[in-house]
Amino acid sequence: MNAVGAHAAWLHPRLAAQVVRPRRDGRAETVLRIEGLADARQVLRLDERLHALPGVSRVAIDARAQRARIVWDPARLALPQLLDAFAAAGCSARPLRRDQIDDARSGEATDALKRLLVAGMCAMQVMTYAFVMYIGVVDFVDFTTRGLFRWLSLLTTAPVIAYSAQPFLAGAWRELRMRRLGVNLTVSLAIVLTFGASVWSTVRGHGEIYFDSVSMFVFLLLAARHVELRARHASGALGEAAQDATPLLAERRRADGSLETVPALELLAGDRVRIAEGGTVPADGVLESASIEVDEALLSGESHPRRRERGERLVAGSVVLGGPADLRVEHSGDDTTAARLGRLAGRARQAREPVDAADRDASRFVLRVLVLTVLTALAWLYIDRTRAFDAAVAVLVVACPCAFALTRPAALTRALAVLAGRGVLVTEPAALDTLARVDYALFDKTGTLTTPWLEPDAVEPLREGLAPTDALRLAAALARESTHPLAAALAAAWTGDTPPVESLVITATAGISAEVDGHALRLGRPDFALAPSGRAVPASAAGTLLLADIHGPLAAFHVSEAPRADAAATLQALRREGIVTALASGDTRARVATVASALGITRWAGRQSPADKLALLEVARTQGHVTLAIGDGSNDAPALAGADVSAALASGTDLAQAHAGVLLARGRLDGLLQARRIARELARVVAQGRRWSLAYNLLAVPFAAAGLVPPWLAAIGMSASSLVVVLNGLRVGRGHAAPALRA
Structure with a gap:
């Protein structure tokens, strides 16, 4: 398909509707995937060329993500002309589906960054005002000047409370409505109490103020959460790559043998499509032409060519290196492997809240902090009521369980991102906790081990x-x-x-x-x-x-x-880690015995129904084992659902994948070893963060309760502690490449 023909095809109304979003102001908006952006100068030249086009009002190029967002007047400029401009600049561009224009993650990141910047700028300004008042401790500053700077500090801190701190206040309200003690509650109490007392002192004209402490507290806490947010967003990369790789155009062969360019969405099972040399496969299907070489980096993660023979299946998003090739369509649109990977990645992104056990731990921690704060206030009311508020706020801020609660989300999001980059999608984050403790693995045979x-x-x-x-x-x-x-x-x-x-x-x-x-x-x-x-x-x-x-x-x-190339080495590696490996298959006992012998499996069973496999897992569980099930077929779904944790191959059925907590997207069993290694490292990092949080509180809380820690110093200590555990969580997977298997 030549460039001109490909660009003209975007005039197709149904195709354009997939990639162009009308705006309320009458303009149109689209997001394009760009190939060939080499350096900053090229980005600048492309930006200038696009702005010179009639009707273009906004251009946003993200060179790192290889994307561009364009807003233009469709009455003055057509989409093919826009794509022609990219081609003329030496950068081929391909529109993405319009559902990627409303990027929720981009909006979330932008919102978090804006709140962080507001808090940072206000905190710096408030610290400048505070510096004048600190000087007054050692050198005389008249009361009028001090009062002015108190009011200036209040006005500068107000945007921090009204805007930057809203995520914490809204979170606390949700926790109260759910009748659950959470981290946002203690953070909000510290913010509101400290700010309220400072406002009261400012209005009265005497008393301590903590505007600098509040603004710095919010800024540092937002900084810690921003780091965690960036790590969480990174884990969606594999799903995006799968969706971006699938083309929206296809060359369909008519009954008379001629070709027509149609939206890939219109392809039906049984349609014949032609893929040009260097073209991208638009749908899942069966190769009908002679053997070709394809790049299946979408699934394998490796860009070296793979030879596919007549009758073998090709997946949407693969690149035909030879060609041309003829394909008989089996699945298109949302039913392709690429679309399925995208949905599974979406499941992983949406399910990243801490597990119930972690929530219960945080709730208990929050309750202890609140009780300790109340006891501190009561004690100081008896000793010296003028210091009761300061001591209570210091305890509340110092013992804030932010570090405790951020430990697992920070480490978990990093672990999910690392595994996604290695072709392992974790659709249930709780699966990693269980995978680290697994000591019994039950494998299916056909399609899984062989x-x-x-x-x-x-x-x-x-x-x-x-x-x-x-x-x-x-x-x-x-x-x-x-x-x-x-x-x-x-x-x-x-x-x-x-x-x-x-x-x-x-x-x-x-x-x-x-x-x-x-x-x-x-x-x-x-x-x-x-x-x-x-x-x-x-x-x-x-x-x-x-x-x-x-x-x-x-x-x-x-x-x-025959056994998969990596089956024997994977099983040996699991056994070296003390995991019992077992094989259950619906095949004959003789065939199962042959495979089990070849792979060194001593526990095996043939002629097993889905209920029989589930029963084997129940027996293992009653013996005290933490069970893992690995399969790829619909008949494996009961076992996958019944195991403590389960894994499925990307080549498996939709039903098998729906019941699996871990998806081996590259179709390789050694992905289990990578997932288990990261899972165990995740457990270690979370334990380190919890120990650090406990040690920090044991050290700092007594000083705060004794009135020796001013609230501003408590804010610094709490925020620094949160940053430490977040940065420690980002160490998961660093310095660890994919494990090398030994035969």
């Missing part, structure tokens, strides 16, 4: 007059309706057309039944396939896929399988 394939001469007709190709064609028609690895291997062996399938029924761990060309057929385990005919299973059929009808067997398919 990769099946069908040799060309492995088709055995069992009925006279049935040719091997006809048998394979009928079996492929059924197999293409299933995502099971054995069915996928059978479907990949047939590259031609298949007859329509009706009345489809898939029985987990057994097989597929349907009507093909008006005949009731069954494909699967021999006992399942022969059940309607009442025929006994011949001994020679063991370990095969059998195709049969009501009269008996039609053909046998001897599917071979």
